[in-house]
Amino acid sequence: MRALKLLGLAGATAAAVFLGSAAVGAAPAEASINLPSPAVPAPVHAPPPGAPGANAPAPDSGNLAPTAAGTPCSSSARACLDLSTNRAWLLQGGKIQYGPVPVTHGRKGYLTPPGTFRVSFKDMNHKSSLFNNAPMPYSVFFNGGVAFHQGSLRQLSHGCVHLSRPAAQTFFNTLQTGDVVQVVP
Structure with missing residues (x-):
């Protein structure tokens, strides 16, 4: 005993x-x-989407992941945004699924931050709580208040990524909560 x-x-x-x-x-x-x-x-896991801390950047894969053919982003990204060329893509398994499409993004003082993020939530008929209820149709939020959404392709934003209506609809319908969004300078 x-x-x-x-x-x-x-x-x-x-x-x-x-x-x-x-x-x-x-x-x-x-x-x-x-x-x-x-x-x-x-094991410790990242919080589920929508939980506190869900807007934290996804672990940055750096240069470890191969680049998705035809884009500057890693093959693990589901959405890719190139700030220097004003283009965006949707990727699946490291291959281009949609795009490139033209975009506009943050103006001086409201720059769109580069990095690797996760989609935190979506809202088809979102209105800006910061900018006089400005309409933000087909919003896909991936970095706090930064989202892909329908907007002017001639006017720079307050940090969001403007897409044409058809592109915004495609991004909205394709991206899901938790998907990786990579923004490169």
């Missing part, structure tokens, strides 16, 4: 299990006994 206590199997139940298995012809006492392994902490 002392040996059982040292192994963390104290108590009548553990002794009965041990003795019961020995009584029905289990392995001799000198054989190893399969004991439960010590508790191992569960």
Whole structure:
């Protein structure tokens, strides 16, 4: 019984299990006994979309992931935005699914930040709470208040990414919460 206590199997139940298995012809006492392994902490996962911290950037894959053919983004991205050429794509498995499409993005003082993010939520008929209820149809938010949405392709934004109506509809219908969006300078 002392040996059982040292192994963390104290108590009548553990002794009965041990003795019961020995009584029905289990392995001799000198054989190893399969004991439960010590508790191992569960892996820590990112918060689910919509939970606090869900707008945090996705882990940046840096240059480790291969580039999606025809884009400056990693093949793990679902949406790619190139700020220097004002173009965006939708990707699937590292291949272009849609695009490139023209975009406009943040003006001076409201620049669209580069980085790797995750889609946090979508709203088909969103109105800006910061800019006089300005309409933002087909909004796909991926970095706090930054979203892809239908907007002017002649006017720079307050940080969002303007798309034509057909492109905004396609981005809205394709992207899902949790999808990776990569924005390159």
